[in-house]
Amino acid sequence: NAGVTQTPKFRILKIGQSMTLQCTQDMNHNYMYWYRQDPGMGLKLIYYSVGAGITDKGEVPNGYNVSRSTTEDFPLRLELAAPSQTSVYFCASSRPVKENEKLFFGSGTQLSVL
Amino acid sequence: AQSVTQPDIHITVSEGASLELRCNYSYGATPYLFWYVQSPGQGLQLLLKYFSGDTLVQGIKGFEAEFKRSQSSFNLRKPSVHWSDAAEYFCAVCSSNTGKLIFGQGTTLQVKP
Numbered sequence: 660n661a662g663v664t665q666t667p668k669f670r671i672l673k674i675g676q677s678m679t680l681q682c683t684q685d686m687n688h689n690y691m692y693w694y695r696q697d698p699g700m701g702l703k704l705i706y707y708s709v710g711a712g713i714t715d716k717g718e719v720p721n722g723y724n725v726s727r728s729t730t731e732d733f734p735l736r737l738e739l740a741a742p743s744q745t746s747v748y749f750c751a752s753s754r755p756v757k758e759n760e761k762l763f764f765g766s767g768t769q770l771s772v773l
Numbered sequence: 774a775q776s777v778t779q780p781d782i783h784i785t786v787s788e789g790a791s792l793e794l795r796c797n798y799s800y801g802a803t804p805y806l807f808w809y810v811q812s813p814g815q816g817l818q819l820l821l822k823y824f825s826g827d828t829l830v831q832g833i834k835g836f837e838a839e840f841k842r843s844q845s846s847f848n849l850r851k852p853s854v855h856w857s858d859a860a861e862y863f864c865a866v867c868s869s870n871t872g873k874l875i876f877g878q879g880t881t882l883q884v885k886p
Contacts (some may be wrong), residue, residue, distance in 0.1 A: 690872050699782070701863055701878035702817075709872045718875060749816075756805050756867045756874070761819040 661685050665750050665765035672740040672772045680735040680768050682750030690753045691733040692762070693717075693725065695746040702749065708733055709755075740772045777866050779877035786854050787885045794849040794880050796838075796864030799863050805867040806847040808838055809876075812860045820862075823847065834858070859884045 666689055684691065689710045694702040694717075704717030708727040714757045722744060724736040733752075737744060747769050751762040776799040786792050798804055801820050809817040821832025828840040838849045847864060861881050867874040 692874060694876070699878065701779075702876040704873070704875050707873060715871070715873070717873065756824075756869070756872055761807070761822070762874070764815070764816045766816065 661751050663750055663763050663765040664746075665768050667768060668766065669769045670771070672737075672770065674740060674742065674772060676740050677736070677738045678740065680737070680748055680750070680770075682732050682735065684733075684750075684752040684763065685731065686752060686763065687730060688752035688763070689730065690755060692751045693723075693729065693733070693735045694749045694751065695719065695744075696749060696767075697746050705735065705748075715736055728756045737767060737770075742772050744770065745772045746770060774872060775804075775866060775868055775875060777864055777875055777877040779862075779864055779880050781880050782878070783881045783883070784788060785883040785885060788856050789853050792849075792851045792854045792882070794862050794864075795880070796847045796849065796877060797845055798847065798864075798866045799845065800866055800868065802869060803842075806838075807865040807867070808836070808847075808849050808867065809863045809865060810834075810860050811863065817863065820849070826846070853857075854882075854884055856884045856886065858882060862883055 692707045693705040699745045703719045706725040735757045750765040753762045778797045807822045808820040823840045861879045864877040
């Protein structure tokens with residue numbers, strides 16, 4: 660059971676480039692989340708999804724887009740990368756919170772925009 | 774609006790001393806509340822959770838937390854801290870309606886020998 664798989668683990672982008680961070684889970688979880696973690700700032704919610712075809716903005720959605728065409732996959736798209744998007748990105752999944760007790764996290768993607 | 778505040782960015786305690794980490798939340802209904810711990814270079818590990826019922830919840834590693842609706846708080850406590858407890862601690866609140874889960878900015882715990 661792979662859990663939550665994120666790719667890539669590391670990436671360096673130039674300003675203005677775009678990329679997609681991939682996230683897939685094999686636990687049939689409805690809920691999926693994207694967070695970014697900056698030193699001293701905790702985890703900030705970018706986007707989340709409660710099921711295929713349903714996405715919603717989190718705390719810091721600007722500069723990002725997501726889609727949820729299947730239960731398993733929840734890719735995060737960065738358009739026109741900016742230095743402010745340098746961060747560690749975590750994808751997470753869970754069953755509906757009232758049915759379960761915790762998130763399953765991916766191992767993270769360390770992104771640098773130079 | 775849903776929010777979480779951890780007022781203490783950094784706390785230092787002596788090994789064996791008691792610990793309390795503060796967490797305040799803002800949410801219109803009864804929230805789902807969590808405490809996670811993150812050791813350097815590691816992922817987040819769930820310590821405990823509150824959904825409903827008994828307001829004092831027990832977690833792993835000897836931690837407990839108390840939900841106080843009147844104070845909008847969910848403080849984490851441990852009677853006697855061990856050196857291995859040094860880590861970053863995150864409080865989180867989840868909307869029971871939307872599933873939106875947000876985290877506080879974290880409290881870094883340092884343990885003195």
